[in-house]
Amino acid sequence: MYGKGILKGLSVTLKHFIDTYLDDIAWWGKRYYTPEGIARRSSPQGRGIFTIQYPEERRPLPEEFRYLPFLVYDEGPNGEKEIRCTSCGICTKVCPAQCIWIVRTTDPNTGRPVPQPAEFYIDADLCMNCGFCAEYCPFDAIKMDHDFEVASYGRNVYSLEKLLKPASYYAKIRPLNYAREEEARKAKEASKAAKSA
Amino acid sequence: MATVTAPALDLAARFPQAVRPDTRPGYSGWIVEKDHLLEVATALRDEFGYDLLSSVTGVDYYPDTMEVVYHAYKTTGGPGIVFKVQVPRQDPIEVPSVTPIWAGAEFQEREAWDLLGIRFVGHPDLRRILTWEGFAGHPLRKDWKEPFYEEEAKPYKSRWPDGKFFYAEEKNPFKDNLKFPPDFNPEDWTPDKADALLYASLARYLKSDDELKTDRVIINLGPQHPSTHGVFRAVAVLDGETVVALKPVVGYLHRNHEKIGERNTFLQNMPFTDRLDYFNSMSNNWAYALAVEKLMGIQVPERAEYLRVIMAELSRIQNHLILIGMLLNDLGAYFTPSLYAFEERELILDIFEAASGSRMMCNYHRFGGVVRDIPPEALQKLKGLVYDRLPRKVDEFDRLLTENEILVSRLKGVGKLSAEDAIRYSITGPVLRACGVPYDVRRAEPYGIYDRFDFDVAVRYNGDVYDWYLIRLDEIRQSLRILDQAIRQMPEGPVMSTKPQYQVRVPPGEAYGRIEAPKGELGFYVVSNGKPNPWRYHVRAPSFVNITALEKMCVGNKIADFVVILGAIDIVLGELDR
Ligand code: SF4
């Protein structure tokens, strides 16, 4: 019969249509604007409408999600910012877009380099969000941020000021990575202490 | 499933006058005398069975030699052959065109002419292809510099330790940094001038010899999206509604990926490969990693091999789903099928995102493994998809579309291509297999661990668009089979065989890494001279090579079918234009 294939196809769309209502009823009041509802809609068990109504609804980001890099500082006992970056320059070398610019601090008296960045720029418009800088930094000083709502009218060149974020923020967005790195650091310190003792 | 290795072919014994082995350290294959190229190539195709020319490209061994490199394979499987022609690097650089033997060389030779300035004598239509007629110089030559030129190679010294920031755009390319040809005046340049050669190449089709003496007309499709695949233009000569001749015009998205690649370090190229076929960054990463791993001679740990397979097959599934959805959009079935496809794709991208950090620009592979293991929740989700949801959804697609009378009448018999033509035009991927050639790199020359899996090479025999559509469903089902095995077999263990290094050591030599990407055979030809940056970095892009036969597929069909054919070949402009 001509038209049988079309009818068969229409049965599929009809099923999708009905599924939406079935799920709406089964998840009455919970399907939209709740974390469970979002999780359900973006799971393999999801049926019917799967759209997430951004920005009212937000999909939870996986830990490894990467957007732009930021610099981590530890908070000192008096709230001072202890920048982790030693301005070793590895991130500038690995950066494919060559969008990281670092001026190393030099000691005004001796003229020797000091392991501290005097200036640190990232041209966020050139950054290709590859994550290499975070991956290869030996000091866990630069990490990839989760904040993706950065649209603006102008050119986005981030300076040291804007790039610095506390380690507590890092621990919040990447808890597993943070825990792993802390553990490694403590193990290293312990083995150092054991050696010197 | 061990592949039988044929006895090595001794080309030098067969052509003692014309061929000598390439003995440079790290290189392999043969060097063919220019004057004997056609003779040797004919023998390779007819006597030795290398019927599929995979890649043609050039290498500029500045300042003395220009080299053309050919990679040919047998569609019956097995390792390929690489041969080269060397000519002095003095204009005019001339090499005979192999298009009479392998028609699929047509666009690749045009590309080599465009970017390297190698003239292919006997080529039917040697025009620039990725840049425009009137472009100054040949950008892939080592002495050519781009407008934003800073240094020969990254990392640039101005970034550290005294990285005084400047805006890249302040080096205004329209002031002293841009080169024009001597007789070029941007004020009176019009696109017609650049197109003159193009229209001239079509002039011979304009005369109609039927009794009515009807007019034939030239129609431009594009350069906006003529279907839903990006900025692409085709110039067609029409007789009524029937296509008589058709020339694709590409390069609108050209950014000289390969020049960027040669300025980059080996590692820095990895995220750039994401941007080729941006639907399948996982596959792109893999092909490039394969080439560099060959050069470095390093192994990949077991778990990483499995992860690579899993990611590549997931990538294939979502690519094929989107292709079908978008093809239906092209046909006028707006957005119901394509949104059904997107739903599945989003779920697959969730897994990519959880493992790699990004949904599309995955940058997941490293030389010697992958960047990180897949998180447990993502693995759980993956199992739900592979064991339960995706098989169901593929069947649903099948029910939704396959028997739909409108779809069938639009697709059946359209774009027909014979197996011989498909091979001659170097078509690879699903389109080749739908023309009746069961050639799949995963089987023909298995890479990674594909020799461990039990799957069938999907094949269909009519060579029309309907079969191109059907074979995608077949391939999704086969990918699911592979995924099922891979997930069950995947061992625990490390995912990197080497210590992560930002500056890898790549010994001098050449390597060609190729994989069966969702769109066809994706190859990376990489030459290292021992420095931190590749000397040559070439992408053999399936989208680019597959449209060599676009004219062949369209001629005789109606103009409305062009959209269908273009949609079903499966091109992506990020890769095609590079
Ligand atoms: S961020 Fe890390 S890699 Fe970059 S300069 Fe600072 S310490 Fe070195």
Ligand code: SF4
């Ligand atoms: S994410 Fe990549 S491109 Fe961006 S700053 Fe880091 S290394 Fe450079």
